[in-house]
Amino acid sequence: QILILDFGSQYTQLIARRVRELNVYCEIHPYNKVPEITDDIKGVILSGSPCSVRDEGSPDLDLDSLRGKLPLLGVCYGSQLLAQKYGGEVLPSEIREYGRANLSHIDTHYDLLKEMTHGSQVWMSHGDTIKELPAGFDVIASTASVRVAAFKIKNEETYGIQFHPEVTHSVEGKNLLRNFVVHICGCSQDWTSDVFIDATVAELKAKIGDDKVVMGLSGGVDSSVAATLIHRAIGANLYCVFVDNGLLRKNEFEEVLHSYKDMGLNVIGVDAKQRFYDALAGISDPEAKRKAIGNAFIEVFDDEANKLEGVKWLGQGTIYPDVIESVSVKGPSATIKSHHNVGGLPDFMKLSVVEPLNTLFKDEVREVGRALDIPETIVGRHPFPGPGLAIRILGDITAEKVKTLQEVDYIFIQGLKDHGLYDQVWQAGAILLPIQSVGVMGDERTYEKVVALRAVGSVDGMTADWIHLPYEFLGKISNEIINRVKGVNRVVYDISSKPPATIEWE
Numbered sequence: 001q002i003l004i005l006d007f008g009s010q011y012t013q014l015i016a017r018r019v020r021e022l023n024v025y026c027e028i029h030p031y032n033k034v035p036e037i038t039d040d041i042k043g044v045i046l047s048g049s050p051c052s053v054r055d056e057g058s059p060d061l062d063l064d065s066l067r068g069k070l071p072l073l074g075v076c077y078g079s080q081l082l083a084q085k086y087g088g089e090v091l092p093s094e095i096r097e098y099g100r101a102n103l104s105h106i107d108t109h110y111d112l113l114k115e116m117t118h119g120s121q122v123w124m125s126h127g128d129t130i131k132e133l134p135a136g137f138d139v140i141a142s143t144a145s146v147r148v149a150a151f152k153i154k155n156e157e158t159y160g161i162q163f164h165p166e167v168t169h170s171v172e173g174k175n176l177l178r179n180f181v182v183h184i185c186g187c188s189q190d191w192t193s194d195v196f197i198d199a200t201v202a203e204l205k206a207k208i209g210d211d212k213v214v215m216g217l218s219g220g221v222d223s224s225v226a227a228t229l230i231h232r233a234i235g236a237n238l239y240c241v242f243v244d245n246g247l248l249r250k251n252e253f254e255e256v257l258h259s260y261k262d263m264g265l266n267v268i269g270v271d272a273k274q275r276f277y278d279a280l281a282g283i284s285d286p287e288a289k290r291k292a293i294g295n296a297f298i299e300v301f302d303d304e305a306n307k308l309e310g311v312k313w314l315g316q317g318t319i320y321p322d323v324i325e326s327v328s329v330k331g332p333s334a335t336i337k338s339h340h341n342v343g344g345l346p347d348f349m350k351l352s353v354v355e356p357l358n359t360l361f362k363d364e365v366r367e368v369g370r371a372l373d374i375p376e377t378i379v380g381r382h383p384f385p386g387p388g389l390a391i392r393i394l395g396d397i398t399a400e401k402v403k404t405l406q407e408v409d410y411i412f413i414q415g416l417k418d419h420g421l422y423d424q425v426w427q428a429g430a431i432l433l434p435i436q437s438v439g440v441m442g443d444e445r446t447y448e449k450v451v452a453l454r455a456v457g458s459v460d461g462m463t464a465d466w467i468h469l470p471y472e473f474l475g476k477i478s479n480e481i482i483n484r485v486k487g488v489n490r491v492v493y494d495i496s497s498k499p500p501a502t503i504e505w506e
């Protein structure tokens with residue numbers, strides 16, 4: 001595997017994704033918690049950083065313990081750290097360099113740059129630049145304004161690059177990473193979904209043995225794939241709980257429950273709609289809604305888990321970005337849910353946790369799901385927030401409003417599917433607004449609700465842009481909604497990107 005040491009760059013996860021796309025396993029660790037360098041680790045990548053190596057107290061690392069022992073690639077900050085530590089000079093760039101540049105000089109004799117083309121476009125994002133390299137460091141690529149765009153240390157497989165090969169605007173970035181990971185580090189490209197599944201199932205079997213596992217399913221990709229893997233390992237000793245919180249999409253509870261049963265999972269479906277509506281009654285504040293839903297879920301799940309006897313493990317669909325977030329350079333996420341600390345832990349939370357997907361990115365989870373033959377309706381489904389339609393109904397929640405929004409959402413999502421647009425959209429949904437507007441239907445004046453439609457493109461939900469759905473499609477859907485859903489007389493389309501807006505309205 002490849003070890004990526006993170007200095008806090010926004011692009012570190014992207015480096016990992018690119019390496020994984022080469023079918024090579026890699027892990028991200030914070031620069032100040034370097035794991036033991038075992039024989040499994042074939043090379044190290046040092047990430048970029050928002051900091052400057054010139055600042056006092058900027059992230060630092062004992063490079064002597066790595067240099068010359070295994071191949072090393074410094075990216076941006078990582079390369080500046082290498083240059084500065086061994087006697088080079090790093091200075092602020094005259095202008096902050098951000099955006100596309102071209103490698104006007106590139107020495108393809110070096111393994112790192114093999115088969116790359118003269119003039120290759122790369123992505124720059126840095127405020128510092130390497131002015132002088134230490135003795136024994138050779139410049140191997142330059143752009144018009146950055147002399148040291150890439151370097152190699154003589155007689156060792158240590159490289160530095162000023163640009164970001166992980167960003168797709170670096171057109172041959174993937175070549176460069178392949179050169180490093182495959183040719184220089186000698187990693188074999190055999191990390192595939194099937195290998196992952198076999199290894200994970202064997203690991204789960206050894207870990208869990210004959211114990212029982214309980215797990216909450218949400219209908220989403222992550223929990224479904226995690227459950228399927230655990231089920232492969234331990235069969236009927238896995239007990240799944242799928243809660244109808246009354247905030248799911250139209251027919252979703254029945255359909256998903258049906259799919260789970262078809263997949264052979266041992267699922268207990270719990271109708272807790274009223275319990276959630278009661279918990280939400282009169283609450284309009286978005287965070288208060290989330291809290292009420294979280295608490296209600298814990299209560300319902302605890303009740304169900306307590307009905308099972310002799311359970312030792314709690315299965316969870318945690319994926320790698322959540323893990324990275326909790327051990328990141330920036331420190332653990334501050335959003336530890338407050339209800340976990342109130343009045344002691346619920347019984348099920350005292351169980352040992354098993355998280356078979358905690359090394360995978362979302363797209364890898366989908367691939368594994370497909371390799372496990374999980375139906376496309378589950379694997380290819382858009383992300384859907386845990387609090388469900390509650391955060392798409394602005395204001396307080398009632399069963400009637402949920403019903404209205406379910407109908408609107410159904411027309412929109414079904415329309416996307418029927419017009420072949422669903423897979424082009426990362427996430428879509430409808431929002432019920434707490435305002436009424438005047439309309440006219442036949443000869444009658446109406447004064448009814450407004451709904452907004454939202455469809456975004458994104459890679460990971462961190463940033464997103466609105467999708468330019470065809471006008472004809474939007475017109476057709478708007479007509480259908482107004483004609484068929486009682487109480488709605490106006491449809492608008494949300495054209496805000498994230499940032500500065502968010503995907504959900506609450």
Ligand code: XMP
Pocket residue numbers: 290383384385386387427461462498501502503504505506
């Ligand atoms: P935002 O609205 O922050 O959403 O741009 C980013 C992604 O996260 C989902 N989301 C949630 N998921 N619980 C969840 O499980 C939540 O409270 C929650 N809020 C937002 C949202 O649907 C989008 O995919």
